[in-house]
Amino acid sequence: MEKIHVKDKDFTISIRNEEIMKHVEEIAKRINHDFADKDPLFISLLNGSFMFTADLMKLINFSCEVQFVKYASYEGMNTTGEVKEMIGLKGDISGRIVIILEDIVDTGITMKHMVETLKAKNPKEIHICTFFAKPENLQVDLDLDYVAMNIPNDFIVGYGLDYDGYGRNYADIYTVVK
Numbered sequence: 001m002e003k004i005h006v007k008d009k010d011f012t013i014s015i016r017n018e019e020i021m022k023h024v025e026e027i028a029k030r031i032n033h034d035f036a037d038k039d040p041l042f043i044s045l046l047n048g049s050f051m052f053t054a055d056l057m058k059l060i061n062f063s064c065e066v067q068f069v070k071y072a073s074y075e076g077m078n079t080t081g082e083v084k085e086m087i088g089l090k091g092d093i094s095g096r097i098v099i100i101l102e103d104i105v106d107t108g109i110t111m112k113h114m115v116e117t118l119k120a121k122n123p124k125e126i127h128i129c130t131f132f133a134k135p136e137n138l139q140v141d142l143d144l145d146y147v148a149m150n151i152p153n154d155f156i157v158g159y160g161l162d163y164d165g166y167g168r169n170y171a172d173i174y175t176v177v178k
Contacts, residue, residue, distance in 0.1 A: 001170075003174075004170065004174050006157055006163045007163060009163060009177070010176070010177040011156075011157055011158075011174035011177060012175060013175075014173050014175040016172050020159055020171075023149055027129060028060060031060060031146065032059075032062065035097065035099070039065075039097070040064060040098065041065050041066075041067065041096045041123075042064060042099050043066075043067050043099070045068075045070070045071060045100065045114070048102075048160045048161050048162065049101050049102050049131070051160035051168075052102075052103055052159070052160060067089060069114070071113065071114060089118070089121070093123045095122070096123050097124050097127070098127065100114060100115070100126065102128065102130040103130070103131055103132065103160045104156075105132070105134070105144060106134050106137050107137055107138065107140070108138045108140040108141075109139060111128060111130075111140075112142060115128070128144050128145050129145060129146035130144060130146070131148045132147075132148065132151050132156075132161075133149070133150050134150070134151055134152070134153050135150055154175045155175070155176040156176070157170065157174050158170035158172050158174050159171065161173070163176075
């Protein structure tokens with residue numbers, strides 16, 4: 001589909017799933033190279049990263065542990081600036097290498113909050129892996145270790161990303177029509 005309608009907004013296709021999967025494969029190759037013998041713990045941020053996490057994990061070629069957490073900071077198309085923990089981490093991560101899996105780092109506020117929360121649990125290392133990053137919109141200092149794609153500051157849906165809970169189900173990425 002070239003165009004979709006989600007709630008009260010129109011969106012047009014901007015990134016096809018074939019391109020998305022090429023980027024997932026590139027990230028998987030890098031992670032497989034960097035962590036094959038290190039037993040990292042992957043922590044996936046729900047809800048948005050579920051598709052990226054599923055696709056990436058199918059390409060990781062070593063045994064690994066995956067956990068899911070949920071933080072919220074968006075309402076509609078805008079960040080509230082406040083991060084709420086909805087589902088927290090289970091178990092001890094002290095001394096572990098942690099790789100956070102995220103769908104998009106936009107302002108970076110949620111990710112910074114998560115990194116600070118994890119640091120308090122004494123992991124050996126924390127790495128951030130995001131499918132999308134919006135460098136021009138970043139409001140905090142973050143070291144993004146793995147970025148599949150840098151994108152402009154447009155509002156997008158699909159491949160797990162949503163508009164008020166809708167639109168996550170599309171395999172392609174769609175950009176809002178202004």
